[in-house]
Amino acid sequence: MAQTLYEKLWQAHVVADEGQGMALLYIDRMLLHEVSSPQAFAGLRDRGLKPRRTKPYLAVADHAVPTRQRLQIKDERALAQVELLAANCEEVGFEYLALDDLRQGIVHVIGPELGFTLPGVTLVCGDSHSATHGAFGALAFGIGTSEIECVLATQVLRQKPLKTMRVTIDGVMPEGVSAKDVVLNLIGQLGASGAVGYALEYAGSAVRAMSMEARMTLCNMTIEAGARIGLVAPDATTIAYLAGRPRVPDPLPAKKWLALASDEHAAFDRELALEASQIAPMVSWGTSPDQVVPVSGTVPTGAGVQQLEYMGLSAGDKLAGLPIDRVFIGSCTNGRIEDLRAAAAVVGTNRVAPSVGAIVVPGSGQVRAQAESEGLDQVFIQAGFEWRLPGCSLCVAMNDDRLAPGERCASTSNRNFEGRQGIGARTHLMSPAMAAAAAIRGHIVDVRELLV
Amino acid sequence: MEPFTRLSSRAAPLPQANVDTDIILPARFLLITEKRGLGQYAFYEWRKGGDFVLDQPRWQGALVLVAGDNFGCGSSREHAPWALHDLGIRCIVAPGFGEIFRANMLRNGMLPVTLIEADWRKVMGAAELGEPVTVDLLSGLIMLANGSNFEFALPEDEREALLNGWDEIDGIRARFGEAITAFETRQRVTAPWLWEHEKEPTDG
Numbered sequence: 001m002a003q004t005l006y007e008k009l010w011q012a013h014v015v016a017d018e019g020q021g022m023a024l025l026y027i028d029r030m031l032l033h034e035v036s037s038p039q040a041f042a043g044l045r046d047r048g049l050k051p052r053r054t055k056p057y058l059a060v061a062d063h064a065v066p067t068r069q070r071l072q073i074k075d076e077r078a079l080a081q082v083e084l085l086a087a088n089c090e091e092v093g094f095e096y097l098a099l100d101d102l103r104q105g106i107v108h109v110i111g112p113e114l115g116f117t118l119p120g121v122t123l124v125c126g127d128s129h130s131a132t133h134g135a136f137g138a139l140a141f142g143i144g145t146s147e148i149e150c151v152l153a154t155q156v157l158r159q160k161p162l163k164t165m166r167v168t169i170d171g172v173m174p175e176g177v178s179a180k181d182v183v184l185n186l187i188g189q190l191g192a193s194g195a196v197g198y199a200l201e202y203a204g205s206a207v208r209a210m211s212m213e214a215r216m217t218l219c220n221m222t223i224e225a226g227a228r229i230g231l232v233a234p235d236a237t238t239i240a241y242l243a244g245r246p247r248v249p250d251p252l253p254a255k256k257w258l259a260l261a262s263d264e265h266a267a268f269d270r271e272l273a274l275e276a277s278q279i280a281p282m283v284s285w286g287t288s289p290d291q292v293v294p295v296s297g298t299v300p301t302g303a304g305v306q307q308l309e310y311m312g313l314s315a316g317d318k319l320a321g322l323p324i325d326r327v328f329i330g331s332c333t334n335g336r337i338e339d340l341r342a343a344a345a346v347v348g349t350n351r352v353a354p355s356v357g358a359i360v361v362p363g364s365g366q367v368r369a370q371a372e373s374e375g376l377d378q379v380f381i382q383a384g385f386e387w388r389l390p391g392c393s394l395c396v397a398m399n400d401d402r403l404a405p406g407e408r409c410a411s412t413s414n415r416n417f418e419g420r421q422g423i424g425a426r427t428h429l430m431s432p433a434m435a436a437a438a439a440i441r442g443h444i445v446d447v448r449e450l451l452v
Numbered sequence: 453m454e455p456f457t458r459l460s461s462r463a464a465p466l467p468q469a470n471v472d473t474d475i476i477l478p479a480r481f482l483l484i485t486e487k488r489g490l491g492q493y494a495f496y497e498w499r500k501g502g503d504f505v506l507d508q509p510r511w512q513g514a515l516v517l518v519a520g521d522n523f524g525c526g527s528s529r530e531h532a533p534w535a536l537h538d539l540g541i542r543c544i545v546a547p548g549f550g551e552i553f554r555a556n557m558l559r560n561g562m563l564p565v566t567l568i569e570a571d572w573r574k575v576m577g578a579a580e581l582g583e584p585v586t587v588d589l590l591s592g593l594i595m596l597a598n599g600s601n602f603e604f605a606l607p608e609d610e611r612e613a614l615l616n617g618w619d620e621i622d623g624i625r626a627r628f629g630e631a632i633t634a635f636e637t638r639q640r641v642t643a644p645w646l647w648e649h650e651k652e653p654t655d656g
């Protein structure tokens with residue numbers, strides 16, 4: 001029978017069928033970070049167990065790490081958490097990328113960079129944006145800490161198969177429009193819970209034309225529509241990205257990986273189509289990632305009072321022209337080299353508006369080094385951006401970077417939740433090019449105005 | 453894990469949809485590396501005014517939370533259900549849940565009840581009035597003081613695990629150790645690149 005990519009990945013990892021749709025799924029790889037893992041290591045220790053395997057693990061600190069300098073973490077709790085991860089890994093023999101390691105960075109950026117993320121594997125992480133790795137045709141999803149403990153102890157998870165949804169994106173994205181705009185548009189259509197219970201597969205000519213970086217942006221935000229999994233079938237682009245990376249087998253099993261693609265007549269539980277040429281640069285206006293409009297749009301009349309009050313907006317307000325205080329370019333959604341290139345191209349020889357504090361935070365040490373070798377750091381620095389060290393930074397208010405109450409931020413991250421960037425902080429999600437444009441103008445603006 | 457069978461208590465109403473895990477437990481408290489004692493930080497921002505539902509005398513000691521749709525969406529942080537558990541919450545009734553949050557609840561002996569909108573409204577009504585609500589997992593019913601009952605469904609495996617307070621890891625190790633080893637032996641042949649430089653797996 002014809003199978004989807006998801007079904008193939010699932011079937012290849014079933015250890016045992018428990019009946020009632022419940023299966024034991026083998027987990028090939030797990031990424032660990034400092035926030036979600038301590039209680040899992042402690043739990044394992046309480047049980048008197050050791051991890052079943054040690055090689056399929058890679059650990060890195062990212063959430064709590066400061067991005068100005070990182071070798072002296074001032075926040076005692078952050079320091080203790082980072083040190084605990086290192087100690088836990090040392091104790092059980094997991095590879096841990098220390099803060100002074102060039103390869104260090106955000107867990108979802110480094111996994112693919114180091115060839116830890118491979119097509120055909122099951123990959124989990126105690127982090128909801130694990131969907132990112134689905135861009136390689138890996139069955140990747142976020143799990144809780146109890147599940148981390150379960151994987152450590154048994155290398156399996158009890159799971160039920162999800163329904164499948166194919167999102168076909170055909171056509172060519174207009175200039176100034178990126179994968180971020182596509183996925184924001186999609187989340188707006190589906191709603192924040194619209195894809196709960198589904199594994200999404202992205203298909204269509206626009207997806208095939210995307211780089212791996214763009215596909216990762218797409219898959220990364222799948223969780224914001226409620227789906228734990230976002231997938232793209234491996235193709236020549238995937239193979240070319242992976243070839244020669246540290247953990248990638250040589251010769252790589254290209255044939256096997258390409259065969260993972262959904263069969264021609266495979267049936268999906270739900271189908272959705274998007275026309276790429278119709279998508280405009282998107283901006284979020286509220287406190288949920290589905291509250292988005294094209295940059296030419298206005299805050300909708302049906303908007304909730306609580307959101308409007310929090311965001312300091314009224315129904316009917318125009319997004320374009322809205323003054324911003326801060327700009328954040330980075331995160332596991334948009335902290336890759338291509339994102340920095342797109343932002344730098346918009347910046348050019350312009351300068352950041354005097355009223356704006358803007359930072360660029362590369363997703364990893366390797367992204368940072370690559371950007372520097374291309375001179376992108378100089379473009380940003382000369383324009384007045386701060387050029388930071390890798391980390392989650394302003395994506396999540398648990399390190400040194402956060403917004404002051406009421407500050408409005410053009411952000412390339414993935415969540416505009418209340419308090420996500422700091423208590424009372426107002427987040428507008430958008431693409432790197434749009435955030436760069438906002439930095440220059442000092443207000444939200446259609447990046448295409450700067451491209452002509 | 454402590455078993456869940458049946459409980460009666462007042463239910464705290466929190467009708468907003470899409471209450472995400474950053475609201476349930478703000479990120480800065482994720483620096484805490486313990487499971488216990490997180491209750492004081494639950495809904496931290498929303499509680500600042502002092503009139504948050506869980507702090508009002510009427511809902512003191514509530515074991516049940518009646519929440520809006522897509523409750524617990526957002527991040528995978530298990531700190532969110534840990535914090536609610538620490539506050540005493542054992543059951544959450546909602547039209548829908550964030551998927552990872554729901555899975556995390558189950559692994560902490562907490563019951564997620566999904567009700568259709570019409571039934572949910574009635575339970576919400578009782579919650580708002582501060583009336584007692586009984587949740588019975590054995591019969592799969594929510595009972596209100598006025599005598600009305602609402603059926604809820606839970607997949608059998610989840611129901612059994614909660615009723616018995618089963619420990620997932622112990623269960624897997626006891627029942628599937630051989631199956632896991634057999635899978636690994638097969639995968640060494642079908643995908644040897646996943647096993648390079650690795651000795652035999654050890655079972656604990």
Ligand code: SF4
Pocket residue numbers: 062063106107108127129331332333391392395396413414
């Ligand atoms: S960058 Fe943001 S979303 Fe990504 S892992 Fe870090 S905190 Fe999570």
